[in-house]
Amino acid sequence: MPRFDDIVADFKFLDDWDDRYKYLIDLGRALPPYPEEFRDEAHKVRGCASQVWFRAREEAENGRKTLAFDGDSDAHIVKGLIAVLFALYAGKTPEEILAVDARAALAPLDLEGHLTPQRSNGLVSMIKRINEIAAEKR
Template sequence: MSDQSVTDSRLDELAETFEFFDDWEDRYRYIIDLGKELTPLDDAEKVPEYKVEGCVSQVWLLVAEDAERPGALQFRGDSDAHIVKGLVAVLLTLFNGRTPQEILEFDARGALDRLDLAGHLSPSRSNGLFSMVRRIRALAAARGGQSEPTLH
């Protein structure tokens, strides 16, 4: 199984779970529940260096080497808003355990379109979501020694 199919299976699983819910209110609750499962960052990690610019809510993203897959990255994140913390969890599901190159090649916009997230978020939350994606891609590019391509 290729690494891309692993990520596709994660996206498939998220999409199937989203489709299970009859309305967006239930999907929002599910997203919030995903956020509650994240390990909160320590206050010492909630510093400007890790803060995502372009989000109305406060969001922090950190990256480290993946202990289980050499060359891959593991992201951690947190937010002061429940729904946004859930959106962080969705992105971590999609991006964790991938190499910098895989992250940069991943069609994040297509994945988020498939989940229909941007269409059901306020414009400021949608902008914040894509700011988080840009931050993840920038961290991956820095780890991979590459320049960051434009968001697809």
């Protein structure tokens, strides 16, 4: 999975939004398979028009407790957005996740100007859910 900075650089390199959508879809396809046992109400992200599921795993990285996320969606572009968010929060502690200004971090991708209102609302819901998980794991 590419690092978030690499995703931003790739977006800047791709001039055409059709190519950017294809890139998002490819990012989503690169996510590891999501375990069936976590496709339940407890892991469902509320506020998304598509079906979206997240789970978090605690990992130890250089003596720090970080969170790693798994997720899936039944919509290709949304699955790509999941991959972007997971790259944004990769290797971060719960406290660091809560300190991220996701809107500012995502601004260089110009997603808000090119996503449908439903997908934009879903992206906000996914960010909110990641923050809720991080707050629970603190």
